[in-house]
Ligand SMILES: Nc1nc2c(c(=O)[nH]1)N[C@H]1C(S)=C(S)[C@@H](COP(=O)(O)OP(=O)(O)OC[C@H]3O[C@@H](n4cnc5c(=O)[nH]c(N)nc54)[C@H](O)[C@@H]3O)O[C@H]1N2
Ligand SMILES: Nc1nc2c(c(=O)[nH]1)N[C@H]1C(S)=C(S)[C@@H](COP(=O)(O)OP(=O)(O)OC[C@H]3O[C@@H](n4cnc5c(=O)[nH]c(N)nc54)[C@H](O)[C@@H]3O)O[C@H]1N2
């Protein structure tokens with residue numbers, strides 16, 4: 001029996017797992033008790049890495065569509081097909097005619113994270129989309145203007161805080177996001193053990209809300225109002241304490257003025273919370289010695305996502321908790337930290353460097369909103385999208401007005417997918433190129449350690465051999481195709497170019513990495529250039545990871561605004577405040593609003609083909625409050641017909657007082673029973689696609705992020 005220590009790449013927690021093998025068969029996956037970050041934690045998804053690896057439906061060879069049917073072909077034939085079709089579209093219609101959509105796992109996959117850029121840049125398209133615009137883009141936008149860098153995102157110092165105010169996050173189920181913290185439960189327990197307090201603001205009584213000391217069931221989409229009221233109270237009651245931040249902040253008075261109209265009494269009706277409760281929230285936050293405000297998906301994928309994300313950190317600043325132990329701190333990863341001098345160029349952040357052709361939506365952090373991808377495919381004219389490349393993404397289940405996008409993908413001249421399944425999205429592709437499983441590829445979490453609540457560096461060599469090309473090799477071959485080198489470009493030469501580029505930016509000679517090539521060489525260079533003076537050899541000698549200790553203060557060096565200060569009231573953010581003010585007197589038509597929810601055994605849209613994960617509670621239901629159920633004549637187990645502007649779906653009813661009255665909840669990522677997929681387990685547990693109900697016209701005004709929470713719906717018995 002062989003054993004391997006593997007960092008789980010399935011979510012942001014980066015747990016260390018111990019995998020056992022008989023030959024090439026996975027016999028067990030357990031939490032690694034010696035892992036420096038997660039100390040033995042494992043969730044049902046991580047425990048299913050073996051099931052994923054052995055899933056007979058998982059693709060193990062390229063597929064090419066001929067006469068509407070997928071055929072398995074050799075890698076050379078697949079690349080020849082791409083070479084025959086993709087460069088021609090660029091030559092005839094320009095680079096913008098090719099759109100790219102990079103999905104969530106592409107950030108969790110070292111080869112793709114390191115080599116994807118080369119391919120996307122080689123295409124040269126402005127139609128670059130990622131799951132970010134159905135996720136965290138408002139945080140990049142807000143922090144970009146506050147601190148100067150789109151990745152200068154402070155994370156809660158969970159291990160030292162004494163007061164944690166959580167809005168729109170359920171870390172006991174999601175395991176944490178924009179906050180890499182293996183074993184969140186132990187860390188939250190630690191807060192309680194230290195005598196600290198956890199407060200949750202969420203329209204649902206989630207597991208985290210249940211665990212917390214206090215839960216406030218807010219009306220969806222009104223967090224910015226609540227947060228503004230907290231700011232209002234801090235000023236009104238003279239509770240603002242900038243402490244060490246005083247000399248580094250500009251715009252405090254402007255924030256005071258902006259918060260003026262948002263008193264607790266003014267926001268109480270819209271938020272559904274009591275004015276006294278709001279005052280109490282503000283006072284407790286101000287009184288705690290070490291406190292932090294943390295907002296996630298429920299605060300970003302909503303109508304005021306950027307304002308809410310901004311106000312979270314405004315509160316962290318006004319209470320003197322930014323960049324202080326136990327507050328919101330800036331991590332400093334061992335490799336690739338984008339906001340350190342060893343990372344990307346340090347120009348002040350600016351959004352809207354280009355706009356989308358059809359709807360004029362702004363670019364944010366190098367990408368444009370996926371909510372407009374269907375427009376760009378359907379609308380004729382110069383720059384029309386005629387080809388799409390998806391890399392580890394499933395937009396047909398993950399993005400708003402999913403039914404419209406599904407239709408639009410059918411109209412493309414060419415579609416290429418890098419994916420491990422033939423699923424709801426990739427069924428539209430002309431060519432699908434599969435990649436190795438997490439057990440067959442090397443890993444180091446170059447993205448998420450930049451958001452870790454404690455510094456760690458953990459290297460995972462590939463545990464199993466594979467016949468499949470590594471995805472970095474595939475991406476370089478594709479780079480060769482779009483740069484006119486043909487389908488058989490010299491991968492080693494292209495890899496040297498990429499490594500030369502990384503080395504030059506780091507001021508290193510690529511030769512210091514010795515004989516290494518591929519991701520190993522890039523990572524070794526990045527570690528050498530990084531702030532912790534490490535090499536890949538150091539990581540290889542530490543199979544359970546290297547502990548780099550708690551976060552340390554990084555002000556003022558981390559700031560890259562033009563003024564060199566924290567810009568607390570940037571015009572590019574505050575421009576949206578008048579729209580928020582209009583929400584104080586909302587025109588409520590009494591309609592129900594839909595929010596989402598995550599499930600412990602689910603991973604967005606793509607792990608439903610694994611039997612161990614689709615048992616039990618992992619079901620796609622609509623949760624309805626008993627009062628609403630009575631009024632609508634709905635009973636547990638009925639089928640509900642749920643209708644929004646964009647479409648209708650049918651889902652089983654679950655009556656529960658976990659949701660607040662007026663709110664219903666359906667998880668996303670379901671709806672697997674579509675023709676032409678090769679996911680035999682998932683189609684038997686199909687569920688319904690909640691993003692049929694999400695409106696592609698409803699966006700956070702500043703960042704273009706889709707409103708996936710707070711969707712007006714009608715619910716009736718089917
Ligand atoms: N209504 C609603 N919609 C949401 C959300 C919500 O809360 N509510 N959440 C949003 C969020 S936060 C996110 S991140 C998005 C996710 O949206 P997406 O990123 O579009 O979708 P995923 O479900 O992550 O799909 C991942 C795809 O990658 C493939 N894949 C998995 N591993 C690999 C690999 O190693 N290599 C390759 N090449 N492919 C791989 C899978 O087969 C799958 O097709 O969904 C968003 N959509
Ligand atoms: N098990 C599991 N883990 C995951 C994932 C998964 O699919 N399954 N996905 C991963 C991904 S891609 C991400 S981005 C993270 C997300 O991590 P989290 O943000 O922690 O994820 P959610 O569980 O969706 O929590 C969002 C919460 O916001 C609440 N909410 C909805 N609308 C509002 C609102 O208007 N205001 C407030 N205050 N709350 C609201 C919802 O009820 C929900 O409890 O999780 C990651 N981890």
Ligand code: SF4
Pocket residue numbers: 008009010011012013014015041042043044045046047175
């Ligand atoms: S919590 Fe995330 S990283 Fe940890 S085992 Fe589960 S999926 Fe993997």
Ligand SMILES: [Mo]
Pocket residue numbers: 104131135
């Ligand atoms: Mo996400």
